[in-house]
Amino acid sequence: MTTQKKAEAKRTFLIEQATACLAEKGYAHVSLRDIAKESGVSLGILHYYFASKEELLLAVISSYKGRFMEELEREVIAAPSGEWSAALASVLCRSLQEDRKLHRLWYDLQVQAMYVPAFGEQVKVIRSRLHQLISRMLVRLQREEQSSLTIDEDSAISLIYSAIDGFLFQFLLDESQKPEEAIARFEQAFAHLMHTLFSSESLSPESR
Amino acid sequence: MTTQKKAEAKRTFLIEQATACLAEKGYAHVSLRDIAKESGVSLGILHYYFASKEELLLAVISSYKGRFMEELEREVIAAPSGEWSAALASVLCRSLQEDRKLHRLWYDLQVQAMYVPAFGEQVKVIRSRLHQLISRMLVRLQREEQSSLTIDEDSAISLIYSAIDGFLFQFLLDESQKPEEAIARFEQAFAHLMHTLFSSESLSPESR
DNA sequence: AGAAAAACTGGACAGTCGTCCAAAAAAGAG
DNA sequence: CTCTTTTTTGGACGACTGTCCAGTTTTTCT
Numbered sequence A, B: 001m002t003t004q005k006k007a008e009a010k011r012t013f014l015i016e017q018a019t020a021c022l023a024e025k026g027y028a029h030v031s032l033r034d035i036a037k038e039s040g041v042s043l044g045i046l047h048y049y050f051a052s053k054e055e056l057l058l059a060v061i062s063s064y065k066g067r068f069m070e071e072l073e074r075e076v077i078a079a080p081s082g083e084w085s086a087a088l089a090s091v092l093c094r095s096l097q098e099d100r101k102l103h104r105l106w107y108d109l110q111v112q113a114m115y116v117p118a119f120g121e122q123v124k125v126i127r128s129r130l131h132q133l134i135s136r137m138l139v140r141l142q143r144e145e146q147s148s149l150t151i152d153e154d155s156a157i158s159l160i161y162s163a164i165d166g167f168l169f170q171f172l173l174d175e176s177q178k179p180e181e182a183i184a185r186f187e188q189a190f191a192h193l194m195h196t197l198f199s200s201e202s203l204s205p206e207s208r
Numbered sequence C: 001a002g003a004a005a006a007a008c009t010g011g012a013c014a015g016t017c018g019t020c021c022a023a024a025a026a027a028g029a030g
Numbered sequence D: 001c002t003c004t005t006t007t008t009t010g011g012a013c014g015a016c017t018g019t020c021c022a023g024t025t026t027t028t029c030t
Helices: A002-025 A032-039 A043-049 A053-062 A066-078 A081-098 A100-115 A117-144 A153-177 A182-198 B002-025 B032-039 B043-049 B053-062 B066-078 B081-098 B100-115 B117-144 B153-177 B182-198
Strands: none
Touching: A002 A032, A002 A043, A002 A053, A002 A100, A032 A043, A032 A053, A053 A117, A066 A081, A066 A117, A081 A100, A081 A117, A081 A153, A081 A182, A100 A117, A100 A153, A100 B100, A100 B153, A117 A153, A117 B153, A153 A182, A153 B100, A153 B117, A153 B153, A153 B182, A182 B153, A182 B182, B002 B032, B002 B043, B002 B053, B002 B100, B032 B043, B032 B053, B053 B117, B066 B081, B066 B117, B081 B100, B081 B117, B081 B153, B081 B182, B100 B117, B100 B153, B117 B153, B153 B182
């Protein structure tokens, strides 16, 4: 049954092309013709593999962030004992530079999910996977430092997640206006954030 | 010159209607015909008062969040000494319930500003006004508690701003999926956030 | 080889979009 | 009242949208 595999491969190819197109122009300004042209296929093909535009976009969302999250999990889990936060910062910095438009798309899709209920489901799946990653890091932190932090799981996790996510969002906004030293600012500010979240002093002076 | 005033009044009226329409359907799915119908005027009127759709949307953004930010500044400044964070939480909670769709629109517009450079300018204005508010609160905190926090202004401010903003964003996402106890969760989690940001222990146990 | 199924094409379709405008209605000024 | 200016209308225009399909090409199977 190579026929099945072939079809599946083309499907994922189209999904990838659609993702790239979406990342470039944004949800509001992308059309099926854009995607078809970018993919080098005719318009009808899209309706051959996807029943509707919404189905294609759903497929884009559900396949989204696959590589990024795998790398994130791999690098952070494999990081040396006390420096997983530095590893996290490193992965984020590299990904923010290399796949900036993909991250921008992530926030675009999240916003659209607030208007289109059908998108909410898939967005929720990705978010809960990110939550799980944070949870795993927390239990590890708890274990290694044998600290007495009995962490209220839900509350702490969503706190950390929100802070990091808000941070990436602000970076993307800053960077779309003054792209010069945005990365450097992010790197420093992220270290500051991790320090605030996980060390014993809050808002302590240490930078300049 | 009532003629000038009349025209100005109608302009702001149309901007308000457009804002409501935008908040309801989102940037990606709103049309000038929607706005015209919602406003009870004909389509041509919009082009009589605004040269293009983009100009109308720019006017919407620049007039956006006026009331909210005024209330925020008023309530937080007027709050009793040690409890401005509680006042902030109170204002946010009320506004998130009452004007939920307006806040949703705020993130929509921010995302669009990453794709449409023309929007970036106005979005930046609002964000810097919010930054100023945080800055004002910080110097007050510094003065009243005479703490030794020599705050790195830029870094700390954007840290706090990102955390709060990310928090609101997560709330809106959560709430669009399970609206039941989202408010209560936000209230508790926000207190947790403020505690983490401004008290001496990070991620301390105290809830449950 | 030929027959059946899958993959693909280009264009037609019914809408909607932003833009624009000639003409009607309303308001103001003399 | 008439004349001018401002405001408003309803529709036309071309371009674009998602959807759909009658054929054509390619592949697969016997």
